[in-house]
Amino acid sequence: MKDQLYQYILGIADNSLILGQRLGQLCGHGPSLEVDIACTNISLDLFGQVRSYYQYAAKLAGGDASEDSIAFLRKEREYRNVLLVEQPNTDFAYIITRGFLFDVYHELFLERLMHSKDETLAAIAAKSIKEVRYHRSFSSEWMKRMGAGTEESHRRVQDAVDSLWRYTKEFFQPTEAEKAMAEAGIGVDTSSFKATYDQHIAEVLQEATIVVPTSPYFQRGGKEGVHTEHLGYLLSDMQYMQRTYPNMNW
Amino acid sequence: MSKNWPLFEVFVRSKNGLEHRHCGSLHAADATMALQNARDVYTRRSEGVSIWVVESKNITASNPEHSEEFFEPAADKIYRHPTFYDLPDEVKHM
Numbered sequence: 001m002k003d004q005l006y007q008y009i010l011g012i013a014d015n016s017l018i019l020g021q022r023l024g025q026l027c028g029h030g031p032s033l034e035v036d037i038a039c040t041n042i043s044l045d046l047f048g049q050v051r052s053y054y055q056y057a058a059k060l061a062g063g064d065a066s067e068d069s070i071a072f073l074r075k076e077r078e079y080r081n082v083l084l085v086e087q088p089n090t091d092f093a094y095i096i097t098r099g100f101l102f103d104v105y106h107e108l109f110l111e112r113l114m115h116s117k118d119e120t121l122a123a124i125a126a127k128s129i130k131e132v133r134y135h136r137s138f139s140s141e142w143m144k145r146m147g148a149g150t151e152e153s154h155r156r157v158q159d160a161v162d163s164l165w166r167y168t169k170e171f172f173q174p175t176e177a178e179k180a181m182a183e184a185g186i187g188v189d190t191s192s193f194k195a196t197y198d199q200h201i202a203e204v205l206q207e208a209t210i211v212v213p214t215s216p217y218f219q220r221g222g223k224e225g226v227h228t229e230h231l232g233y234l235l236s237d238m239q240y241m242q243r244t245y246p247n248m249n250w
Numbered sequence: 251m252s253k254n255w256p257l258f259e260v261f262v263r264s265k266n267g268l269e270h271r272h273c274g275s276l277h278a279a280d281a282t283m284a285l286q287n288a289r290d291v292y293t294r295r296s297e298g299v300s301i302w303v304v305e306s307k308n309i310t311a312s313n314p315e316h317s318e319e320f321f322e323p324a325a326d327k328i329y330r331h332p333t334f335y336d337l338p339d340e341v342k343h344m
Contacts, residue, residue, distance in 0.1 A: 032277060034278060034287035035287075037287075037291050041290045141283060145283070
């Protein structure tokens with residue numbers, strides 16, 4: 001039970017960690033100063049949430065575990081994030097689409113996690129939801145503007161939606177830990193809001209004049225630790241400091 | 251990209267009861283995005299509780315070349331300043 005709770009927390013936190021790292025890579029590279037700050041700001045929100053989750057996970061794990069060791073010293077296969085969030089910053093349309101597809105999920109998920117029987121998780125969710133509502137609003141507004149913008153922005157967003165769509169079903173395919181936690185009233189049964197998710201996504205895409213893909217092919221594996229080729233590069237970058245100078249502190 | 255976006259002026263109220271103050275400008279695609287950008291650029295260290303944005307082209311500004319006739323006549327009229335009153339400590343933000 002305790003191990004499943006630990007795995008469950010990692011599943012939630014790793015999504016935010018990896019997306020936060022992706023957005024952090026934009027620092028100094030955003031398409032404009034305003035957007036650069038917005039994206040890195042979202043990144044910092046996500047890292048803040050991650051710290052609360054990992055501190056809780058470290059307490060459960062006991063021993064030498066710390067938020068840093070959990071964040072920086074696991075191997076690729078031990079990360080539980082969904083495949084969507086590790087996808088690279090191909091172009092701005094990809095960055096926004098990836099965020100949008102995740103933010104809508106994230107908000108609906110936290111709204112339910114707020115009612116968890118686990119007080120710590122409920123408290124983290126209640127604190128994070130305010131930040132995540134803003135993330136969803138930011139990415140949704142951009143989806144509408146790029147989708148209904150110029151011919152080129154429309155094409156790029158449609159491309160991004162078409163190619164990231166295959167990663168959107170993984171949210172709703174529960175792991176053993178997720179099933180156990182949902183049954184215990186601690187976790188969220190994500191299948192309960194799949195229809196709401198699809199509806200929210202469709203509403204924004206419609207306003208953005210973007211066609212909802214109909215491809216029946218979806219990818220999964222991230223939640224079980226089987227990742228796309230992109231995660232390894234991201235981790236080697238992110239873990240460099242702790243691997244080269246173990247136990248370093250600021 | 252950003253050179254095609256209009257410029258907006260940003261006004262932030264730091265707390266309830268105070269007035270909005272001009273704190274800078276930024277580029278954005280439209281007013282809604284300007285508000286979001288202003289939130290990220292100017293209030294992320296809890297500088298404010300309210301934001302106004304206005305497109306810079308909608309502001310009519312005084313011309314520096316006219317500063318003599320505009321401003322200098324006020325310089326030697328100290329009787330227009332309410333500086334001869336003692337303010338009670340309870341009156342703040344005057």
